[in-house]
Amino acid sequence: MNAPSLDLVLALEHEAVWTYGLVGGAVPSLRSAAEAAWRAHRTERDRLLREVKEPVPPQPAYEPTTVAGEAEARERLQDLEGRIAAAWVRVVGEALTGKDRQDALSRLEAAETARLAWGGALVAFPGLDA
Amino acid sequence: MLAAGGVQAAGRWDDVARWAGIDPVPRPTDADRALLAEAAEDQAALVALASGGDPALLALLSEQLDALGGSATGASPSTAPLSVALAASAELRTNQALEADSPDLARTLGSIAVGLRVLAGTTA
Numbered sequence: 001m002n003a004p005s006l007d008l009v010l011a012l013e014h015e016a017v018w019t020y021g022l023v024g025g026a027v028p029s030l031r032s033a034a035e036a037a038w039r040a041h042r043t044e045r046d047r048l049l050r051e052v053k054e055p056v057p058p059q060p061a062y063e064p065t066t067v068a069g070e071a072e073a074r075e076r077l078q079d080l081e082g083r084i085a086a087a088w089v090r091v092v093g094e095a096l097t098g099k100d101r102q103d104a105l106s107r108l109e110a111a112e113t114a115r116l117a118w119g120g121a122l123v124a125f126p127g128l129d130a
Numbered sequence: 131m132l133a134a135g136g137v138q139a140a141g142r143w144d145d146v147a148r149w150a151g152i153d154p155v156p157r158p159t160d161a162d163r164a165l166l167a168e169a170a171e172d173q174a175a176l177v178a179l180a181s182g183g184d185p186a187l188l189a190l191l192s193e194q195l196d197a198l199g200g201s202a203t204g205a206s207p208s209t210a211p212l213s214v215a216l217a218a219s220a221e222l223r224t225n226q227a228l229e230a231d232s233p234d235l236a237r238t239l240g241s242i243a244v245g246l247r248v249l250a251g252t253t254a
Contacts, residue, residue, distance in 0.1 A: 089237050089240065089241055090237070092227065092233075092236055092237050092240045092241075093233030093234060093236050093237045094233065098228050101227065101228055101236065101240075102224075102228060104240075105224060105227060105228075105240045105243065105244065108240065108241070108244050109244045109247060109248075112244050112245075112248060113248065116248065122186070122190060122245075122248065122249065122252070123190070123245065124190045124191075124193040124194050124197075124242070124245055125193075125194070125197070125238070125241045125242065125245060126241050126244045126245050126248070127237075127241050127244070128237065128238065128241045
């Protein structure tokens with residue numbers, strides 16, 4: 001796939017791998033779910049590292065570098081998955097082939113499903129709602 | 131049913147894209163106008179079916195219909211169960227997103243498709 005916003009998706013996947021690691025380590029009640037999500041995002045990050053021509057590197061850490069408890073973690077993960085959904089909806093418009101657009105739509109749906117699983121509210125326009 | 135003026139009301143989906151900071155495309159192609167009209171008509175049938183049910187669901191579906199420039203006034207409701215109708219419309223909106231020429235229309239239709247699929251899952 002050749003879409004400028006894949007850089008943004010990759011940057012967010014770096015953040016996701018870091019953030020799910022943080023949550024899994026800091027919030028015992030979310031450890032199992034966070035670990036499953038961490039694995040999925042790591043796989044996606046590695047896929048994008050192979051796909052993006054000049055991949056952006058991860059940051060050393062992502063602010064805030066701590067998480068105080070389950071409620072704060074859930075809120076943070078909703079925000080993160082919402083930003084990933086927003087990045088994928090950009091890719092939907094940039095994709096040059098139907099297959100790539102379909103792929104972007106599938107990944108948009110996965111991010112929206114994850115956002116809801118962490119407690120996000122239903123919205124009319126996943127990835128486009130502010 | 132499309133509102134009077136049909137796709138002249140199409141500027142609403144540009145508005146949706148603009149909320150996300152995406153520049154709108156000012157002139158839809160004829161093919162995109164047809165897609166938009168088809169999407170609005172189908173969405174109006176969904177809104178008609180959902181009327182009288184869960185107000186939160188109706189609000190979300192109506193918001194989507196508004197973005198497509200349509201109106202539920204006089205629309206014939208789908209005869210399928212709501213969850214089935216939502217899933218069918220999600221599939222239709224996905225195909226419309228794949229066919230759209232305008233990147234912004236593709237984004238809007240694709241976003242609505244995902245929203246409908248999620249709603250279908252919650253109403254099953």
